[in-house]
Amino acid sequence: MNRERVLEAAVTLADEIGIDALSMRRLAQEVGVVPMALYKHVADKEDLLDGMVEVIIREIDPPVLDSCWRDAIRHRVLSARSALHHHRWARQAIESRSKPTPSVLEYQDSFAGIFLAGGFTPDLAHHVMHALGGRMWGFTQELFGGSGNPKGNAQPPASPDAQAEMFAHMARLYPNIVTIATATPHDDDSVVGRGCDDQYEFEFALDLLLDGFERLHRRRWTSER
């Protein structure tokens, strides 16, 4: 029983019960050990979460170097996305860290490297990485995600007429949201605002940004401070 086994168990347990329900005690029970035993392999819970993030990062494809920067970035981002998609709690975990671990820095460094190798000035590379923001990790800013928070509060489907009244109610209060939400089909039955980070939406935003980057890059944009 070493650190790696603990982290692995933590990851699969978080997959099952969500990151909020993951406690040291629950994890200890899962690996068949007394809670305090975990502290021989992990400094504290923060360290545990750092380790879990590390595990996720290892699942992301390494950068491909033999293609143009745009393809390389796009591939890497979508690979990160698919890795995080298998661990719904990962987004929250990554964002909750207060200090970047070495593996996180390494990940970001590889991104910077792709831009620089593609001929971006450090200045522009800096700004575009900011603009990418969390999309670098494969997720849009999902407000009200419920990621890794699978509480049992999924209310029963409700009767059709109650549903209809609910819809009318929404349309009265938030006409624009309803207009927009009904314009495009969604994976789930949510409206804008609930975490509907569809693949299509994600790639839409990603490509919009990449287009912008390309344009700036071509016209030799500089921040002229």
Next chain:
Amino acid sequence: MNRERVLEAAVTLADEIGIDALSMRRLAQEVGVVPMALYKHVADKEDLLDGMVEVIIREIDPPVLDSCWRDAIRHRVLSARSALHHHRWARQAIESRSKPTPSVLEYQDSFAGIFLAGGFTPDLAHHVMHALGGRMWGFTQELFGGSGNPKGNAQPPASPDAQAEMFAHMARLYPNIVTIATATPHDDDSVVGRGCDDQYEFEFALDLLLDGFERLHRRRWTSER
């Protein structure tokens, strides 16, 4: 002593000690009351946080309707940004909510309204709101923000030579990050990845997106599903 006073006290207390350190007990002590007394005005802690978010939203300027969509969006976003800037914990609080409250929906609805009034199709409006993501609230996805988490872990400035060695160490491990980070001055002494969401960076990304929206809008983009 009503709900409003409780929320107000919670907001100012969170401003002081951060959102993580804000507990029901600590808040009760602050308003000079026993912990359980709070539950007469607030259903539970979730409800408290919802209420705090509501308070913040009220600080955001109402939408300006007599200008083009682009100015209206830009103004609203920057107003939200400045409101959230005064309450560093707000970002985390907003993102931690699992269900949108009415005031949050109203806020998002007003955004949708601006796009629709500007002639966007519901389809395009939908996608651009996704692309905006959290920037709608005035923040970039800040990884490792420490927002509202002002722990006392700010180590002393360290000696200049130790600092130099640290820098050399970083440059060896993460050459690209260091290249990029030193290309542009920052408010704080952080590198890319630590929450350096400068105003300039934010507006850079925002305008990049708005440019993209404008282009799509002009060429009558559709998702052609």
Next chain:
DNA sequence: ACAAAAGGCATACGTCGTACACCTCATTCC
């Protein structure tokens, strides 16, 4: 005047992270 509601209080339970002391081995060194 009196019932009812609203609002504050005291106690208590279960959960959490983790400090601390102890124990039990396997390994290492003479």
Next chain:
DNA sequence: GGAATGAGGTGTACGACGTATGCCTTTTGT
């Protein structure tokens, strides 16, 4: 071979946390 060492598992305990429950006091509506 026997003692020292140290890594790894254990047991107990502490102080936080959110909050259920029940009681009491004060205000309010009739």
